[in-house]
Amino acid sequence: MILLNEHRMELMTDAEEEHEAPCVAEGFLHKRKLVWSLWLLGLGVLMAVAFVVGCAVGPAAISPLTILKIVLSKLGFHSLEGGWSATQEMIILGIRVPRVVMGLIVGASLGVVGAAFQCILRNPLADPFVLGVSSGAALGASVAIAFGLAIPMLHSAGTPLIAFMGAMLATFIIYRISMVRGNINAHTLILCGVILNSFLASVMMMIYAAAKPDRIYSLLLWLMGDLESAGDWLLVPMLIMLAGMVWVYLLSPSMNAMTLGDEAASALGVNVKRAKQTIFLVCALIVGSAVSATGMIGFVGLVAPHISRALVTADHRFVVPSSALLGAALVVLADAFGRWILSPAELPVGAVTSLLGAPFFIYILRKRARNVWSD
Template structure:
């Protein structure tokens, strides 16, 4: 049965609704950031936060805000934006609604290289991000090659991703055994957490986030064309494989930058694009910026909850995301397969 084409009057209405949703998504990171700066072992009133930003002094609270909470909040926002955008891109280019940097092994590739530098060559800590990028890119290309057989099928992507993730996971386990005297930091990094993240981490992360945004957002039109199928996309003049390779590199860069700073934080790239898609639709001109804003908000809210829910014990945010993401993944798995 053919669907009735949308009436001309419906198109502006739909676009207006999407713009309103984008504005709403834009407010969420601000609210999450304020809550993150207010809540913790020491509560800071909103009036004092406002006073500090205006140049006033709030004593000890000012030191806590500038040196601990603000950089941690910014790292959380950048990490959430990177992973959510990476997940949205991977779901489009791999034609798989279950694709996620963590689930299909891209983060595992980045994690293997990051842990290799961290344990075997700790004096070269500045190499973690570029090494993680190479690992993430290698994992993405390997998964794509293994899943390719006269086209890409969602089930093959999942199976190839599970296999590649298991392979890289074995490599990570081997490194932890070989360097058992240095595993504490690596174990915390594997869980995914924002503890002790400060301004140097912000300086490390924001250039990759900016580069990823500048490369990914203008490519939304290409992602829309890819959803029409490879043959039709070629007929419309799109270089399909070249586009996929370029966007795979962008997704790998985003995932690797986040992994290099906060560790193997999973499920952000799975949950956030789906929530955004359910609310704003599948037009990537709106879906990509929605994923960025919603991803930043989700990680900031989750980190605030992880810091305060079981005080004085602080949970890594990765535990919270896994608790939210695993049931959501099973729901999607049952619905899609």
């Protein structure tokens, strides 16, 4: 048995050496599985590192080891218990972990939605905010903050809930306008999004003009993206985002076919109309939840899919999970950076993602332009 295995191993290494040639070797699928798994594992590790870094940054210095011990002990590794103060545990579990977990989920959502929108719109510039869903959320939040609207009993959840309602209203409008005979046309969809974005932006300008200065300041901070708001109610948007991401992932094989155009995708057995509608609506729910919970965190949704494609492949069965892991890590690291650089003041996470993301993206684009995107 052992001999047989060794023999097989030998054969395999021989085969691999033989096929190091430029053309894709026989056993492309074998190699693909390995490469995909390794990259996803690597990105998973990156995300875990981001988690620890995100938990470690803050006014009270707590070592990464202690953080790991605290978190793991709560996850069932009771043998690790002891060696830290109650205050430390409170800071980690009560303040930092919720914030970082929210960052991970929002980042993952932005990455997944970016990949999905770039696919159904067949447009490299698409990001989660391109279709105007987020503007709807922003308008809702602006109204709530500027006029001090509050929903009784909901306290801190009031603004996000109104923002979410704004997002769904925008979704409904875009959906009704861009549906032509049951089919969503990519170009119409983008145009609708652009128009709605600028229309809602001007409505928001009017609100700024009417609002009190201090309220405008908190409004601006909200718009720039903020992971600070925490509370039990956040579980709701988190669950929507997680479920939505799983849904999008299940559609990733169809998304591959859809990149070849409606005709070819339909010839491969994809119900193109239904797939587009589903992806659009699920993504709108995800974006609505993400933006209402944390504001507009730019750039992540645009770059995470592009980086994923440049790393390995355009296959959505890889790009979707990879964009999720990458987006999660990027948002949490950007948030940690924003809290560290001006400590004790905080830089909004949305400002950091664009500040660091843009140069990095240009680097990737220049270096590996050809397999990022071309026509």
